[in-house]
Amino acid sequence: MAPNLTERRLFILKLVVQEFIETATPVASEMLVRKFGLGFSSATVRNDLAALEELGYLTHLHTSAGRVPTDAGYRFFVENLMDRTSLSLAEQRMIRHQFYQVRGELDQWIQLAGAVLARTAQNASLVTPPRAEQLRFKNLELISIHETMVLAVLVFHGGIIKQQTFGLDAARTPDDLRRCAGRMSDALADLTVSGVEELLAQDALRPLPTFGEFERAVIALVTHAMQAFEEQAREHIYSDGLLEMLSQPEFIPALARDDAERAVERLRRALDILKSGRGLGQLIPQALASEGVQVIIGGEHSEDEMREYSVVLARYGVGGAVTGVLGVIGPTRMAYPRSISTVRYISSLMSNLLAELYAGESRPPLEGNG
Amino acid sequence: MAPNLTERRLFILKLVVQEFIETATPVASEMLVRKFGLGFSSATVRNDLAALEELGYLTHLHTSAGRVPTDAGYRFFVENLMDRTSLSLAEQRMIRHQFYQVRGELDQWIQLAGAVLARTAQNASLVTPPRAEQLRFKNLELISIHETMVLAVLVFHGGIIKQQTFGLDAARTPDDLRRCAGRMSDALADLTVSGVEELLAQDALRPLPTFGEFERAVIALVTHAMQAFEEQAREHIYSDGLLEMLSQPEFIPALARDDAERAVERLRRALDILKSGRGLGQLIPQALASEGVQVIIGGEHSEDEMREYSVVLARYGVGGAVTGVLGVIGPTRMAYPRSISTVRYISSLMSNLLAELYAGESRPPLEGNG
DNA sequence: GTTAGCACTCTCAAGGAGGGAGTGCTAACG
DNA sequence: CGTTAGCACTCCCTCCTTGAGAGTGCTAAC
Numbered sequence: 120m121a122p123n124l125t126e127r128r129l130f131i132l133k134l135v136v137q138e139f140i141e142t143a144t145p146v147a148s149e150m151l152v153r154k155f156g157l158g159f160s161s162a163t164v165r166n167d168l169a170a171l172e173e174l175g176y177l178t179h180l181h182t183s184a185g186r187v188p189t190d191a192g193y194r195f196f197v198e199n200l201m202d203r204t205s206l207s208l209a210e211q212r213m214i215r216h217q218f219y220q221v222r223g224e225l226d227q228w229i230q231l232a233g234a235v236l237a238r239t240a241q242n243a244s245l246v247t248p249p250r251a252e253q254l255r256f257k258n259l260e261l262i263s264i265h266e267t268m269v270l271a272v273l274v275f276h277g278g279i280i281k282q283q284t285f286g287l288d289a290a291r292t293p294d295d296l297r298r299c300a301g302r303m304s305d306a307l308a309d310l311t312v313s314g315v316e317e318l319l320a321q322d323a324l325r326p327l328p329t330f331g332e333f334e335r336a337v338i339a340l341v342t343h344a345m346q347a348f349e350e351q352a353r354e355h356i357y358s359d360g361l362l363e364m365l366s367q368p369e370f371i372p373a374l375a376r377d378d379a380e381r382a383v384e385r386l387r388r389a390l391d392i393l394k395s396g397r398g399l400g401q402l403i404p405q406a407l408a409s410e411g412v413q414v415i416i417g418g419e420h421s422e423d424e425m426r427e428y429s430v431v432l433a434r435y436g437v438g439g440a441v442t443g444v445l446g447v448i449g450p451t452r453m454a455y456p457r458s459i460s461t462v463r464y465i466s467s468l469m470s471n472l473l474a475e476l477y478a479g480e481s482r483p484p485l486e487g488n489g
Numbered sequence: 490m491a492p493n494l495t496e497r498r499l500f501i502l503k504l505v506v507q508e509f510i511e512t513a514t515p516v517a518s519e520m521l522v523r524k525f526g527l528g529f530s531s532a533t534v535r536n537d538l539a540a541l542e543e544l545g546y547l548t549h550l551h552t553s554a555g556r557v558p559t560d561a562g563y564r565f566f567v568e569n570l571m572d573r574t575s576l577s578l579a580e581q582r583m584i585r586h587q588f589y590q591v592r593g594e595l596d597q598w599i600q601l602a603g604a605v606l607a608r609t610a611q612n613a614s615l616v617t618p619p620r621a622e623q624l625r626f627k628n629l630e631l632i633s634i635h636e637t638m639v640l641a642v643l644v645f646h647g648g649i650i651k652q653q654t655f656g657l658d659a660a661r662t663p664d665d666l667r668r669c670a671g672r673m674s675d676a677l678a679d680l681t682v683s684g685v686e687e688l689l690a691q692d693a694l695r696p697l698p699t700f701g702e703f704e705r706a707v708i709a710l711v712t713h714a715m716q717a718f719e720e721q722a723r724e725h726i727y728s729d730g731l732l733e734m735l736s737q738p739e740f741i742p743a744l745a746r747d748d749a750e751r752a753v754e755r756l757r758r759a760l761d762i763l764k765s766g767r768g769l770g771q772l773i774p775q776a777l778a779s780e781g782v783q784v785i786i787g788g789e790h791s792e793d794e795m796r797e798y799s800v801v802l803a804r805y806g807v808g809g810a811v812t813g814v815l816g817v818i819g820p821t822r823m824a825y826p827r828s829i830s831t832v833r834y835i836s837s838l839m840s841n842l843l844a845e846l847y848a849g850e851s852r853p854p855l856e857g858n859g
Numbered sequence: 860g861t862t863a864g865c866a867c868t869c870t871c872a873a874g875g876a877g878g879g880a881g882t883g884c885t886a887a888c889g
Numbered sequence: 890c891g892t893t894a895g896c897a898c899t900c901c902c903t904c905c906t907t908g909a910g911a912g913t914g915c916t917a918a919c
Contacts, residue, residue, distance in 0.1 A: 147881055160893050165882065182899045183881045223654045262628050262644055268846060270648055274632055278640055280652050283593045284846060362760055372742070372753050383742050383753055390732055476638060476654060517912055530862050535913065552868045553912045 122170035143368040145185030190417040237360020242449030261296040398422040417451040433466035492540035515555030560787040607730020612819030631666040768792040787821040803836035
């Protein structure tokens with residue numbers, strides 16, 4: 120009943136997908152024969168195209184239109200047909216160099232990763248900052264802004280920093296604050312949110328002499344800050360490359376197969392997705408739990424609004440300790456080989472950078488030859 | 490020669506501008522008469538419209554199209570005609586409440602300001618973080634990540650924080666680092682970039698016993714961080730509300746007077762402006778140097794690519810010490826009264842918040858009734 | 860100064876024709 | 890049986906035309 124997949128048909132499918140990815144134009148039989156100098160006539164190719172269509176890998180919008188891959192077609196291409204290349208060494212070098220230039224500035228890595236992903240894959244990118252499963256307290260500093268206003272700098276494991284100002288009931292000297300911060304740092308060291316909460320509860324029951332009203336207030340502040348941070352960290356996704364994605368023909372009315380309205384509506388939707396993170400929600404935890412590069416194509420998404428988009432994601436980080444997710448999002452007609460190799464490279468690069476930070480033994484520190 | 494501006498003509502001009510701002514549709518004489526129950530016939534209004542056109546305040550695209558304000562028309566409206574309202578008390582209360590909820594989290598104020606501006610003015614917003622003219626050092630903390638890796642947290646006056654990791658040549662204990670950070674904090678306290686540079690130079694000439702190789706390396710790090718920060722702070726503009734702006738009819742092909750292609754091209758341009766900050770470059774320093782709310786309308790911009798947009802900007806901050814700029818950007822057909830009052834309110838709100846932080850005497854700290 | 864009346868201009872949407880692209884089918888060929 | 894030439898057919902896209910509608914500008918009267 121269903122046609123079988125001959126070598127030639129596989130080859131033709133590969134050509135169609137590659138061609139459509141490149142040109143964004145439906146692929147015609149005649150054109151394939153001429154452009155690639157196939158040894159068959161266009162009629163033969165047409166038969167194969169019809170077979171591939173019956174198998175569900177291709178469609179066409181109307182009788183006299185060329186073929187376009189379906190989601191299943193892209194999936195088959197990604198799994199079985201595409202050339203598994205890496206980024207060129209020159210590109211890798213260039214990217215490494217850019218990261219080298221912001222060495223030490225952890226908060227810039229995320230931005231840079233987003234920018235590089237977007238530029239290299241010519242689509243939008245998304246990056247979540249590296250996060251520990253559990254925020255763990257490391258250090259506290261209390262800096263006097265003026266007599267009754269204090270800047271608290273909370274440092275957590277993994278180089279995560281949060282600042283918070285608060286007012287005092289009574290004036291305190293900078294030295295006083297410093298001593299207090301030292302005591303607190305020791306008391307709270309390595310605790311998680313629940314640990315701090317516990318301490319606060321205990322403390323309330325049997326107050327220690329060194330921990331007075333003020334100290335308890337600070338612990339409450341820390342608790343609150345950690346809770347808020349964990350919550351907002353889960354939602355926060357950095358994204359970039361909107362402009363790159365918008366230069367894809369899908370978003371250019373004159374080039375879009377359907378009319379201009381659609382192109383703009385699509386754009387608005389895309390913006391919405393990137394900004395709100397809706398439609399990406401499940402993807403992130405899912406990617407965090409997986410190894411290697413994940414590809415989700417069009418209708419494979421659980422969200423309806425994502426069915427015109429594909430996402431290429433990978434986890435990065437050290438062990439299970441500090442991890443994040445980064446990836447590329449764009450129309451289903453996406454240069455999968457390139458996107459995948461870019462995501463793979465950047466995730467491994469980020470992982471190495473983080474490993475240097477936390478393990479130290481992996482490589483000599485970046486500062487070494489500065 | 491040129492017609493004169495009678496009371497009625499002023500009134501009609503006001504109506505036309507308001508009407509066009511609201512409906513985004515060219516305003517016809519007949520429609521004005523009916524909608525506002527004017528006591529004149531449409532022919533009379535037509536005469537006045539023609540006069541206003543001759544004065545340069547209105548145009549129409551073709552013979553049988555209604556009138557549309559010119560940039561000069563908007564300008565005249567903003568200066569002389571529009572109702573100078575404030576945000577409603579309910580809105581003010583709501584906004585204050587939102588800021589109250591992120592009290593103490595200085596870095597969230599910027600985001601919040603951007604979001605509120607965008608939502609209230611239904612356009613894109615831009616906010617620069619509050620900056621001192623000169624970055625002034627306040628405090629340094631060195632936190633051991635592992636034996637040879639250190640996280641430096643630099644705190645500057647104005648609650649500005651920068652983190653930077655670096656590797657060590659030789660292992661150091663956390664205590665060692667803490668003591669060192671304390672010495673350095675004292676040595677560098679209140680210095681500007683040039684001050685630190687000077688210290689570094691002096692130090693190189695006659696090394697003090699307490700300041701060894703390591704300390705010099707840290708000072709160099711601080712110098713570098715301050716330089717980099719000052720540079721990138723100048724360029725960094727936070728922006729939000731793209732989605733809000735895109736819901737303006739100018740960006741919706743079906744509603745745009747000209748064709749869909751234009752709408753999308755416009756959109757791409759707008760994105761580009763917001764992302765790169767090109768076209769805004771001069772505006773920021775200019776706004777920093779001015780008092781009150783600045784309005785720049787369409788062709789008044791020095792940049793050509795901005796001639797379809799208007800910007801409403803205001804400085805915020807305390808004295809000349811710590812200041813930033815915030816504002817709204819959107820199509821020239823912008824709800825100026827609302828944008829201006831929003832920008833005015835938020836800038837004063839932010840100024841108050843900053844004043845509390847730095848002066849303390851202006852109001853009781855926000856934490857007071859938490 | 861104001862107004863009614865009207866011709867004129869220009870846009871916009873709908874309908875129709877012609878050209879073109881590409882397929883699907885059929886019949887013949889090796 | 891796979892391959893191929895030939896051809897009818899389908900559907901899109903662009904251009905053109907047409908008619909309706911909107912709104913102006915002008916003129917002449919009030």
